[in-house]
Amino acid sequence: LRPGLGAGVPILDHSTNLPARVAARAKALRAEGVRYVSAPVFMGPANARSATGTMLVSGPRQETEAVWSHLAALTGTLVNVGERDDLAAVFKLAGNSLFFALSGAAADVFAIGAGNGVDRDTMLQLFEHFVPSPALVAKRVATSPTGPVNFELTMARKDTRLMLEAAGSVPTMLLPSIAQAMDRAIARGDGPRDYAIFACR
Structure with a gap:
């Protein structure tokens, strides 16, 4: 060229x-x-x-x-x-990674439904009422070391255990890795902090 x-x-x-x-x-x-x-x-x-x-x-x-x-x-x-x-290239990869991560999260939503006899079309109704903002979640992760505690990590880990139990034999994609990351954060003493601290390395 x-x-x-x-x-x-x-x-x-x-x-x-x-x-x-x-x-x-x-x-x-x-x-x-x-x-x-x-x-x-x-x-x-x-x-x-x-x-x-x-x-x-x-x-x-x-x-x-x-x-x-x-x-x-x-x-x-x-x-x-x-x-x-190179900043546009960085943003492009980061943006695509968000698409892929959200796809994996959707798979886990469907797995929780399937583990309880709820089909995908019905599970999609969740998003008619609950639409978390990726930008707000990212800001929460970024500020978790010093930000307010609105949902303790120990409580979030309990909920993660319940999610995995609810999915039962249906494979989940992201939740097992999230549970492991939460366990590591709790082991280093972050249990009382906001749940998002598990994602802030």
Whole structure:
């Protein structure tokens, strides 16, 4: 690709990539006078066809501003996350990890239902009334070392045991690892602290 580029033609990278590779690539290409901008997307094929969804971009302001109008035409929401070359790549991987973690959590919700003879369609009714915010949960984890105690870890561990018992012979995906992490946190003396401390290493 590089040898065929005309003078002043930028490289816009929409792929999901390892942040370290993005940073190294940006540095190397910049030294050769080539503008390389990481712009990963949260978009499926339908979003790409209709220019909807979300695109992230990061890098030096002068370089991102030079391609901003072009990128904005390709997506519904374009977000500049900062001047670090690799920050958009970091956010993209983190965002995808949240999708996967929530999918695993949904599997455990269905397992608890299945262990008690409740089908998936019925279990989905839970989310008509209970919709926890991932952003609020993340903030709770981040502040758990110094934040208020609203739900003690020891009580949360008891509930986790009940969840696993309720699922019975139906395999769960995330709950066993969560239970182990809670046990480690309790062993180091965090039992009286807010439950989210188990996820704050």
